[in-house]
Amino acid sequence: GENVEQHPSTLSVQEGDSAVIKCTYSDSASNYFPWYKQELGKRPQLIIDIRSNVGEKKDQRIAVTLNKTAKHFSLHITETQPEDSAVYFCAASPGLGGTASKLTFGTGTRLQVTL
Amino acid sequence: NAGVTQTPKFQVLKTGQSMTLQCAQDMNHEYMSWYRQDPGMGLRLIHYSVGAGITDQGEVPNGYNVSRSTTEDFPLRLLSAAPSQTSVYFCASSSGRWATGVGKLFFGSGTQLSVL
Numbered sequence: 001g002e003n004v005e006q007h008p009s010t011l012s013v014q015e016g017d018s019a020v021i022k023c024t025y026s027d028s029a030s031n032y033f034p035w036y037k038q039e040l041g042k043r044p045q046l047i048i049d050i051r052s053n054v055g056e057k058k059d060q061r062i063a064v065t066l067n068k069t070a071k072h073f074s075l076h077i078t079e080t081q082p083e084d085s086a087v088y089f090c091a092a093s094p095g096l097g098g099t100a101s102k103l104t105f106g107t108g109t110r111l112q113v114t115l
Numbered sequence: 116n117a118g119v120t121q122t123p124k125f126q127v128l129k130t131g132q133s134m135t136l137q138c139a140q141d142m143n144h145e146y147m148s149w150y151r152q153d154p155g156m157g158l159r160l161i162h163y164s165v166g167a168g169i170t171d172q173g174e175v176p177n178g179y180n181v182s183r184s185t186t187e188d189f190p191l192r193l194l195s196a197a198p199s200q201t202s203v204y205f206c207a208s209s210s211g212r213w214a215t216g217v218g219k220l221f222f223g224s225g226t227q228l229s230v231l
Binding site: 001006009032034036042043044045046049089093099100101102103104105106107108 | 146148150155156157158159160163165173174205209210217218219220222223224225
């Protein structure tokens with residue numbers, strides 16, 4: 001089955017700096033790559049996603065890049081703010097049909113934004 | 116529109132007890148799933164369903180049963196609770212069609228389960 005590795009496990013940045021989280025996946029059939037943010041004690045929530053026919057996607061201060069050849073994708077957060085502090089999870093979907101929502105998650109990155 | 120509703124929020128069991136975690140969604144989503152979250156291990160898939168009457172195993176299915184008799188409900192049953200099942204459990208649902216957001220999981224608020 002799919003295996004998703006995520007690095008780093010913890011990341012501390014100063015407010016205003018950029019943060020980058022990287023993930024690799026093993027199944028070349030995967031074609032959907034979402035990112036979820038989980039604040040302390042809350043449920044994970046989707047923040048951005050990318051499909052395999054796109055190399056980069058941006059939404060305000062967050063962006064995701066995908067390299068299908070190397071089987072890795074990354075989350076970029078610019079101009080970090082204290083409210084960006086959370087655990088971030090990457091995930092990969094096996095592809096088409098009814099199992100397209102069967103996500104395999106990475107182990108998470110705890111991002112701390114310090115003042 | 117409540118989204119995904121999970122009950123209970125907290126539960127303490129003794130080893131060997133059984134219980135059912137309830138999950139319901141009101142978004143008419145075809146896909147529903149159960150994950151467990153343990154420190155340092157991310158979210159691991161227990162069971163999932165692509166529609167009423169259809170279920171399948173995920174990565175860590177042992178010790179758990181599911182059924183899907185309706186589109187709305189997807190309960191998770193712990194047959195004989197063990198301390199290794201102490202975890203936070205999340206139910207999630209998603210549309211089954213690309214046009215309406217397949218792959219975009221909506222999570223319930225979670226159940227903190229402790230097995231003594």
